[in-house]
Amino acid sequence: MAVLSKIRERSMFLIIIIGLALFAFVLDPSTLGDFFNSSKVNEIGEINGESISREEFVQELEDYKQQAGGQVSEMQAAKTVWDNILRKKIYKNQLTGAGITIGEADVWNELVNAPFVQNNPEYQTESGLFDVSKFKQFLATEKENKTAMWSQWSTYMNQIRDNAETNTYNNLVAAGLGASLKEGELEYLLENTKLNAQFVFVPYTSIADSDVKINKSEVESYIKNHKEDFKVEASRDISYVQFNIIATPADEEVIKNNISALIEDFKVSTNEAVFLSENGSDTSLNESFQFKNLLNQETSAQIFEANKGDVVGPYKDKDYFKISKILEVSQMPDSARASHILIPFAGSQRVAADVTRTEDEAKILADSLLSVVKGNVGKFGELAKTFSSDLGSGAKNGDLDWFNYNRMTPLFRDFCFQGKKGDMGVVKTPFGFHVIKIDDQKNNQKVVKLATYGRKIIASEATENVTFRNAEEFALAVSKNNKFDELAKEKKYEPRSAVGLKVLDESVAGLGNQRQIVSWAFGKETKVNDFKRFDLDGSHVVAFVTSSQEKGLMSAEKATNTVRPILLNEKKAALISDKLKGSSLADIAAANSETVRTSNGLTLKSPTLSGIGVEPKIVGAMYNAPINKVINSVQGDRGVYTFKVTSRELPTALPNYDTNRKRISEDRKRQTFKMYEAIKNASEIEDNRAMMYSAN
Incomplete structure (x- = not known):
């Protein structure tokens, strides 16, 4: 891109920016009190002094909902659009501050090199080469006529610009996030230095909670001293x-009786679909055969014992009362195995873009293949590999393996389950014409075809x-x-x-x-x-x-469950520390009815004390402690410790630490999301969306 020279010139500037951002704290957002002032009435928010207008927000919201096609709720859309606007403005602000812009040439180059543009025949010469003048003319015409297509292209080009700004900034920052060999060496030492230590441990549980008093003012004071941890929306x-x-039992009885009154008319009806429609059935006609194990368990035996033309019911099936008329009784396998050769045509479902044959041409080809395999079934696999558009089964000689009755599209299914092993034929489905060979069937059993009238049970x-x-x-x-x-x-x-x-x-x-x-x-x-x-x-x-x-700081009442255990441990630590007096670990242990414990092979990467558990604060303190010096009253997560580091084993020095350096560098470069979040947290953001969506 044209911005590369600027990136090199400004890299140190942006590294300083990101450094400041990573250590910045979140500023208190402005209050919403002046939202309805004349200067604020048309704003939905503000970021670093830049207004986000209602018009801008609403327009992007409508565009996003249209793209989503009704698949997101209003509030989901509002959140996504707000986050997108913030991201764009934050990145734009950072690049502007660094003197870097994404120009029209950058956007154009990205656009014309997109594969879907390059490969579109509409923008190609007769020899199939991309013609940029044809593409320019197409866009100019769409823009002049202000078509919906131009609106889509314009939106896409804006997305290219936004993505380019994001990628440029992330790449620029990542370029300055390397690591030195010294950092690699330090990481190696921190991860592999082993400590051997002795310690006395007095748990917080040695003092009953009832012996320590925590009042509301102490909770409030803790909240004020740790504001960042208790900021709330x-x-x-x-x-x-x-x-x-x-529905009450009485309601159900009325519905059941109303359905019962239809039984005699249902028995003599000759068009079940019309009967269901005219009598207000809440279920539609299912023309598939039914297996006994898939029917209502309480009535399946009765249905399968009935004869053609009988009506069973009324019976309750989940949220419905139903009556079922037996339309047909047959024998059918519950599983079949078949092979096929799929011949699609232009307009069929899931058809590849390069398929141009017509429906008639596909039918002729399928019939021809059927004639060949009927004459020599051994050629089926070879023809499937050559002609079938279903590459998965084609690679296996057309074999679809075993499938149950409800897996395949209806006409394909009916051929495989109502035919017999060895049958071959051509069947048309929404996917094209199938040359089918039934390879096997199993578990032949009685099946029925039903017309079921259902009425939903409502109050x-x-x-x-x-x-x-x-x-x-x-x-x-x-x-x-x-x-x-x-x-x-x-x-x-x-x-x-x-x-x-x-x-x-x-x-x-x-x-x-x-x-x-x-x-x-x-x-x-x-x-x-x-x-x-x-x-x-x-x-x-x-x-x-x-x-x-x-919005502000959490109240003492809501924070008590979080703060109380912290304050309890602090007060308990003070009481315990008063007892941890002595010149040696043995004296301190004896005075507190504890024992001197030992942990060997401790590392900062695995800070687990034997018999205690994970205690990173204590192992961290041990790491910097002098050898054989008693360190008294160190507060950990589980209690208070007095310890002595008996030895520190440094790892074997490496010839170089480039592997560690590279790992640190790569880890840093993968933190672009965290970098963005740091900058966002350090920004002054005023979010007034609530004014659009709250009542009153």
Whole structure:
């Protein structure tokens, strides 16, 4: 690219930038109080002083959702688009600061060298060579006519630019992230130096938790002194009771009786598909044969004992009541083995781009091959290798191995299971024409073809009204005294909790995607103890806000479970340290009713103390301790230690440390994601998307 000379000129500058970024702490984001000021009303956010407009965000959001084809939710799309915008602006800002730009020539060169452009016949000469003038003319015409195709090409070129900026920056930084031989030597020493040590260990569990007092102010002080560990986004905790709309036994009986009334008409019907449609069946006609082991276990015996024309039921099958009419009874294997030669044609499914034969031409070829193999079946494998477009089976003489009844496309399946071993024929499927040879069959058994009328078991209108009334009465009772949990218990309902909901979440634990509930919980007018009834698909939910956490530092109440064990160990360590007095390990051990322990072969890479477990802090302290000096009261993860390093065994020196140097260098160059995250964390980012998606 044209930027290479700039990369070399600015490499030291960017290495300094990344160095600062990796050690920067996350700045407190600005508050959202001025969002609706005249200067902010059209902004969705800001990064390092650069505004991200609503128009820009919404346009990219719509483009992304269109590309995704409805396969992502609104909030998933919003998150992806926001992350993409941040990434582009962060990389752009870094490159601009270094005086590096991705020019039009860079984008154009990447575009015209793309294989799908080079190999498109529309942009080639008669001899098949890529003609850049034809491609330019094509783009100019699309742009002039402002076609949808031009919009797609424009988007693609913007993606090329964005990717080029990302790759340029990452390559530039990676170029400065090498390692020296001295670093390689140091890594070798750190990983392979072995320590032998003696120590006295007093566990924290030797002091009961009840003997140590932790008050709220100490928790609050710890949080303030460790702000980076306790920064949190705004969140809400809710409790809810769900009132599911479920059919009662009486509802089921009505549905069952209604189906029973159709049995006689079903028996005499001559067109089962029409019967199912006209009588409102919730299941459609299945024209495949059914095996006994795949039917409803409670009724399969009855169905297989019935005769053609009989109607079995009504019977309950999962969420349906059904009646089944036996249309056909036959004998069929449950597995078959066949070989085939697939002859596709232009327009068939999964056809290769170079297939140009018509359907008629494919049929003629398939018929010709069938004539050959009928005359000499031994040629089947050779012809499959030569003519079949199914390369996997073609390489095996056309063999498809064993398959069950439901694996193949219907017409292919019917030939293999309704024919007999040795039959050969041509069958057309969506994939083309198949020359098929039935190689074997097994487990011949009775099968039936059924027409099944089904009615889904749903609650009646009366049941729906009762469920709604229960939810409404519970909501009304909550409104009178705000005692959500007490009322739920009194009425024997089962309240559930959703803890730590974030402003842009869309899923509620136990309810799935319920963005409306999250949006309400974060509404400007919604406060702790507020409630609301929501009408969901198949249920009503009464939700109650139990807790609210604003953006900033975690409250002492929420942080207690994290902070309390830390403070307990600190206080216990102080109490234990007062007892670890003495001139030798033996004296200290005796004074504390402990023993002197020994660990040999300790390394920083494997910091496991014998009989204790992993203690990286202690082994790290041992690494730098003088030989045979007693080091007193060192706090570890499991307790307090007094130790003495008895020997330090250095590894054998290597002729050179280039292997270690290369490994360090390669590891660093693979950290581009971490580098980006470091720069993002050091950036001033204001995210106001919540204003678009919250209620009120």
